[in-house]
Amino acid sequence: MYRTILLLIITSLSLFWYSSLQAQAPEPNYDETKVPEYVLPDVLKSATGKLVRSQREWERSRRGEILTLLENNIYGQMPKVYDSIRYMIVSENKMSMQGRVHLKEVLIEVFNQRKSVKINLVLFVPNNAPKPVPAFVLINHRSKDNIDPARDTKSNFWPAEVVVDAGYAIAAFHVDDLAPDHKDLFINGVLELYPEQLKADNGMRAIGAWAWGASRVMDYFQKDALIDKDKVVIVGHSRGGKASLWAAAQDERFAICVTNCSGNTGAALSRRQFGERIAVINTAFPHWFNNNYKTFNNKEDSLPVDQHMLVALIAPRPIYATSASEDLWADPKGTFLCLKNAEPVFSLYGLKSSLPKEQPPIDKPVIQSPIAYHNRAGKHDLTLYDWKNFIKFADYHFKSRYK
Numbered sequence: 198m199y200r201t202i203l204l205l206i207i208t209s210l211s212l213f214w215y216s217s218l219q220a221q222a223p224e225p226n227y228d229e230t231k232v233p234e235y236v237l238p239d240v241l242k243s244a245t246g247k248l249v250r251s252q253r254e255w256e257r258s259r260r261g262e263i264l265t266l267l268e269n270n271i272y273g274q275m276p277k278v279y280d281s282i283r284y285m286i287v288s289e290n291k292m293s294m295q296g297r298v299h300l301k302e303v304l305i306e307v308f309n310q311r312k313s314v315k316i317n318l319v320l321f322v323p324n325n326a327p328k329p330v331p332a333f334v335l336i337n338h339r340s341k342d343n344i345d346p347a348r349d350t351k352s353n354f355w356p357a358e359v360v361v362d363a364g365y366a367i368a369a370f371h372v373d374d375l376a377p378d379h380k381d382l383f384i385n386g387v388l389e390l391y392p393e394q395l396k397a398d399n400g401m402r403a404i405g406a407w408a409w410g411a412s413r414v415m416d417y418f419q420k421d422a423l424i425d426k427d428k429v430v431i432v433g434h435s436r437g438g439k440a441s442l443w444a445a446a447q448d449e450r451f452a453i454c455v456t457n458c459s460g461n462t463g464a465a466l467s468r469r470q471f472g473e474r475i476a477v478i479n480t481a482f483p484h485w486f487n488n489n490y491k492t493f494n495n496k497e498d499s500l501p502v503d504q505h506m507l508v509a510l511i512a513p514r515p516i517y518a519t520s521a522s523e524d525l526w527a528d529p530k531g532t533f534l535c536l537k538n539a540e541p542v543f544s545l546y547g548l549k550s551s552l553p554k555e556q557p558p559i560d561k562p563v564i565q566s567p568i569a570y571h572n573r574a575g576k577h578d579l580t581l582y583d584w585k586n587f588i589k590f591a592d593y594h595f596k597s598r599y600k
């Protein structure tokens with residue numbers, strides 16, 4: 198009897214909880230005519246109202262101001278200090294991929310407050326490329342099969358053969374090593390090293406932990422003589438693309454940022470309220486962003502930032518953002534507009550973006566630019582088409598522009 202009553206109470210409470218979540222989460226809008234009028238915060242206007250006019254002013258005041266706003270309101274703090282780090286080559290094959298490639302499986306272990314996290318890095322370095330070699334690193338949130346060091350499974354999500362044949366090293370790590378992608382389990386990883394973060398409303402959460410992991414991979418690259426540490430491209434798709442943006446914004450050692458179909462709280466403008474919304478992402482993935490971000494559910498206009506300001510933090514380093522034509526959830530047009538609105542900061546560095554005024558047509562990439570973009574025909578994914586364009590982009594910046 199008691200059990201039945203208890204069960205009834207629990208069921209009705211969870212129904213109530215579920216319907217209140219539904220009420221919080223608005224229906225997605227896919228109609229361009231229903232995009233509300235919005236005014237983006239001016240990326241060049243500091244909190245005191247002063248307009249930034251030079252690179253120096255940007256770097257001295259406004260850049261840091263925006264970084265803090267993004268930390269406090271969205272992504273959380275990024276702890277930079279730890280007790281120690283060690284690197285162990287757990288497996289190595291200098292003649293992998295029929296002799297073309299040097300494979301290293303590296304265990305990166307980071308210690309803090311008597312705890313440690315272990316990051317498993319898979320790294321392929323082309324044998325015939327001049328050393329040190331530039332590298333791509335993927336933040337992998339999909340199945341580990343995608344980054345199979347044995348190459349029994351090959352996937353276009355991480356097309357290692359294609360990338361090494363183009364003369365680049367390619368590396369990847371899995372987000373689970375840093376923070377499992379689950380609302381209760383994400384605390385098992387980096388957050389054990391920084392438990393105070395969990396108590397803070399502006400503390401680090403899962404996306405921050407993944408970006409932190411990317412920086413530890415960068416720490417390792419400082420020590421690997423095969424890798425050109427000044428030419429490392431950080432790549433992420435979707436939730437991983439939100440993390441690649443945050444990693445590159447935080448860590449200026451990343452030379453190029455690639456953010457593929459990153460959508461809401463990635464490279465799409467929040468104020469357009471098109472496709473996924475802040476209330477939706479915070480409800481479905483409460484562990485991705487900090488507590489403060491929840492106060493902006495259904496209040497996009499009151500955020501002191503929008504995503505163009507995150508993109509602007511990458512300047513003057515090149516950034517490539519993509520969309521997929523059928524991926525309206527991630528707002529292709531809002532992604533393009535986000536890049537456009539970051540242009541003034543690249544201009545401060547004398548860098549002229551080649552992006553047209555209007556969103557380019559499907560499958561017409563704009564690559565020869567500090568800010569690159571394409572809208573690939575098809576669905577939400579990271580494909581060979583995307584990677585081939587990222588290689589062209591890296592070639593353009595690393596080979597033609599700087600040499």
Ligand code: GCU
Nearest residue numbers: 435436437459460461473478
């Ligand atoms: C969900 C989520 C997106 C995210 C995507 C992904 O669709 O709502 O914000 O980008 O998953 O990571 O694939």
